[in-house]
Amino acid sequence: MANSVDSEGMSHDKQGERMTNVDIDYIRRAVQYSDLAALRVAAYQASKDEELRAFGPVKTLTPEDKEALIEKLTNLLHEKIDSLTLNVPTDDELKDLMFVAFGQETNTAEDFAIRKELLSFKDWPFLKFWPEGMGKKDVPKDFSVAIIGGGFNGIATAVQLEQLGIPYTLYEKRHELGGTWSINKYPDIRVDTMNASYEFVFDIKHKWSEYFGRGAEVRQYLEDTTKKQGVWPHVRLEHALKEARFDETAGIWHLTFSKPDGSTVTSQANIIVSASGLFANPKKPQFKGQENFKGMVVHPTEWPVGMSLKGKKIAVLGNGSTGVQLLKVVAAEAEQVYVCQRTPQWMGARDKYGAPMEPEIHWLNENMPGYWNWCRFTAIMHLFSYHQDYLIPDPEWQAKGGGISPMSDAVRDILITYIKNETNNRPDLYERLIPDYAPMLRRPIVDNDWYKTLTRDNVELITEDIVGLGENTIKFADGTEREVDMVVTATGFDILKYLWPAEYIGRGGMNLHERWAEEDPRAYIGMMVPNFPNLFIMYGPNSQPVSGGVALPTWYQMWAGYVAMAAMHMFKNGHKTVEVTEKAFWDYNNLMDEEGRKLALVTDKNQVESNYYINKDRMQVNCPWEVKQLFAMFNELKHDDLDFA
Numbered sequence: 001m002a003n004s005v006d007s008e009g010m011s012h013d014k015q016g017e018r019m020t021n022v023d024i025d026y027i028r029r030a031v032q033y034s035d036l037a038a039l040r041v042a043a044y045q046a047s048k049d050e051e052l053r054a055f056g057p058v059k060t061l062t063p064e065d066k067e068a069l070i071e072k073l074t075n076l077l078h079e080k081i082d083s084l085t086l087n088v089p090t091d092d093e094l095k096d097l098m099f100v101a102f103g104q105e106t107n108t109a110e111d112f113a114i115r116k117e118l119l120s121f122k123d124w125p126f127l128k129f130w131p132e133g134m135g136k137k138d139v140p141k142d143f144s145v146a147i148i149g150g151g152f153n154g155i156a157t158a159v160q161l162e163q164l165g166i167p168y169t170l171y172e173k174r175h176e177l178g179g180t181w182s183i184n185k186y187p188d189i190r191v192d193t194m195n196a197s198y199e200f201v202f203d204i205k206h207k208w209s210e211y212f213g214r215g216a217e218v219r220q221y222l223e224d225t226t227k228k229q230g231v232w233p234h235v236r237l238e239h240a241l242k243e244a245r246f247d248e249t250a251g252i253w254h255l256t257f258s259k260p261d262g263s264t265v266t267s268q269a270n271i272i273v274s275a276s277g278l279f280a281n282p283k284k285p286q287f288k289g290q291e292n293f294k295g296m297v298v299h300p301t302e303w304p305v306g307m308s309l310k311g312k313k314i315a316v317l318g319n320g321s322t323g324v325q326l327l328k329v330v331a332a333e334a335e336q337v338y339v340c341q342r343t344p345q346w347m348g349a350r351d352k353y354g355a356p357m358e359p360e361i362h363w364l365n366e367n368m369p370g371y372w373n374w375c376r377f378t379a380i381m382h383l384f385s386y387h388q389d390y391l392i393p394d395p396e397w398q399a400k401g402g403g404i405s406p407m408s409d410a411v412r413d414i415l416i417t418y419i420k421n422e423t424n425n426r427p428d429l430y431e432r433l434i435p436d437y438a439p440m441l442r443r444p445i446v447d448n449d450w451y452k453t454l455t456r457d458n459v460e461l462i463t464e465d466i467v468g469l470g471e472n473t474i475k476f477a478d479g480t481e482r483e484v485d486m487v488v489t490a491t492g493f494d495i496l497k498y499l500w501p502a503e504y505i506g507r508g509g510m511n512l513h514e515r516w517a518e519e520d521p522r523a524y525i526g527m528m529v530p531n532f533p534n535l536f537i538m539y540g541p542n543s544q545p546v547s548g549g550v551a552l553p554t555w556y557q558m559w560a561g562y563v564a565m566a567a568m569h570m571f572k573n574g575h576k577t578v579e580v581t582e583k584a585f586w587d588y589n590n591l592m593d594e595e596g597r598k599l600a601l602v603t604d605k606n607q608v609e610s611n612y613y614i615n616k617d618r619m620q621v622n623c624p625w626e627v628k629q630l631f632a633m634f635n636e637l638k639h640d641d642l643d644f645a
């Protein structure tokens with residue numbers, strides 16, 4: 001539900017949608033269930049009640065003070081909620097409110113710039129709009145954009161273009177939209193970041209059933225968004241891009257799609273936005289003897305939805321996000337489960353993970369001005385970290401025998417205690433579960449009772465290497481084997497296969513996959529490659545910041561905004577193409593590699609040779625920039641880096 005917008009582009013909750021006739025007990029429950037830090041600052045913003053400010057940040061409160069704050073907020077909402085409106089703050093007021101929320105000054109102008117957008121008091125943050133005097137009328141006749149992929153990124157781009165009135169078609173190879181959330185239907189799949197941060201800012205306050213949305217609900221949300229935002233009529237399902245070939249004379253891309261019946265369809269577009277997903281190609285290990293195995297080998301992307309696991313003996317390989325999500329449900333149903341672990345992972349609990357969202361919280365979202373915005377802010381700031389805290393080694397600390405840094409070691413200690421508690425202090429388990437590298441060097445994982453599940457009678461943790469499959473067994477390096485009738489390979493995705501298997505042929509017949517085979521998948525700001533004019537990659541090589549996020553959907557909107565800026569610049573100056581220069585591409589990539597080498601996740605000796613984050617000696621998914629730096633890169637075109645023609 002977008003808010004209404006006044007003449008200054010500022011949003012206000014729609015009074016007409018308020019539902020304030022609830023009793024004080026209902027309100028008290030709402031306050032108790034709430035994100036208290038968010039509610040306190042939202043209530044202060046709306047009421048300017050100085051008593052709220054005087055409490056100080058919620059994380060510093062004693063239990064008694066917390067109770068007093070709950071009582072204060074309950075009474076305030078009970079007495080005044082009808083009169084509270086969203087006072088959209090000036091920049092100075094906003095800085096002050098951020099201080100009220102966390103008790104910390106916002107360090108720099110760049111930090112403030114992105115935090116302000118994240119709060120989303122203005123509608124359509126991150127997306128771009130026509131400059132003064134320009135509009136739809138400036139789009140050249142017959143101009144069109146082809147968006148490849150109907151996941152979050154494709155949909156973000158489509159909404160951006162829809163807003164501007166730039167013609168586009170969104171092609172999706174599957175029978176439905178949703179991307180990741182359509183492809184993955186394994187047990188207990190859900191997001192591991194809070195919904196408030198995993199929503200588009202143009203479709204907020206969705207009535208999620210749980211705080212961390214389940215996969216099917218996220219998929220439905222995406223489809224509903226396309227319908228609400230007018231994108232649906234531009235969607236072509238069951239169109240798999242097979243080849244995109246650039247026509248240098250005409251300055252357009254020729255596209256060939258395959259259909260499920262084997263036929264092909266052709267089309268053309270001025271710009272291609274390839275949003276075909278980082279997780280499009282499952283990694284499926286091949287086992288020695290697999291041809292004689294009588295059971296099933298299943299990658300989670302091919303989960304046999306509805307199949308009973310009762311009486312089954314199952315080996316689960318992989319303890320990344322997917323393996324960790326599905327284990328609890330699999331172990332509760334199967335007769336016996338063998339958890340095969342190669343490398344231990346750092347996992348932690350996340351508050352409200354798996355918990356239903358109470359109706360009282362939906363009520364707060366709808367009725368308490370600013371509550372959603374501050375919830376989003378606290379959810380995102382929770383994900384946010386600075387390099388120096390976890391990734392840049394502190395030599396003084398190391399000289400005293402410390403690990404990477406004091407913060408890194410503190411988190412390590414907390415997580416070790418957590419692992420021991422969850423495994424009932426069983427050394428036979430926890431000694432094999434504690435990683436020998438520091439936290440945050442790999443993607444942190446949210447524990448879906450994975451450690452607890454290992455303590456079940458029908459679950460065995462195995463850390464021996466797998467050497468093959470027998471007719472009905474899985475075999476290990478120590479010579480033992482276990483009887484199994486199903487092997488779940490939660491072994492992830494081949495993430496280096498960006499845009500695979502579609503072929504992209506650029507200037508002079510250059511093949512993108514051949515170029516990348518020689519020099520690793522690389523792109524300028526994760527999006528552009530020389531000799532491939534008018535091709536923008538969403539979630540391309542090194543496109544997410546390693547310092548933690550501002551939640552991925554925020555980046556998707558920024559990337560969409562970048563494409564829009566480039567297109568509008570072309571229209572303004574009568575250009576047909578935009579392309580990154582070879583020099584800018586290499587300057588960017590060399591600097592990125594140099595900065596990357598300062599971070600412990602590239603240099604740490606305890607790291608295995610290669611993992612999801614690292615390929616040989618460089619990062620592959622992440623980039624070393626701080627969030628604010630990356631935000632600045634996507635916020636404007638660097639004309640010296642780009643050739644417009």
Ligand SMILES: Cc1cc2nc3c(=O)[nH]c(=O)nc-3n(C[C@H](O)[C@H](O)[C@H](O)COP(=O)(O)OP(=O)(O)OC[C@H]3O[C@@H](n4cnc5c(N)ncnc54)[C@H](O)[C@@H]3O)c2cc1C
Nearest residue numbers: 149150151152153173179180191192240241276277279552
């Ligand atoms: C199991 C799992 C859990 C995740 N959980 C989280 C989470 O909790 N929080 C988070 O922030 N992120 C999470 N992610 C990352 C998640 O993938 C992204 O947040 C987001 O969904 C990516 O959107 P996308 O549009 O880039 O790609 P996708 O969602 O992968 O969509 C790409 C689409 O392109 C289509 N496509 C591919 N090739 C072609 C072609 N040649 N022609 C036409 N269509 C094509 C695909 O079918 C797909 O529908 C998770 C990923 C996985 C795999």
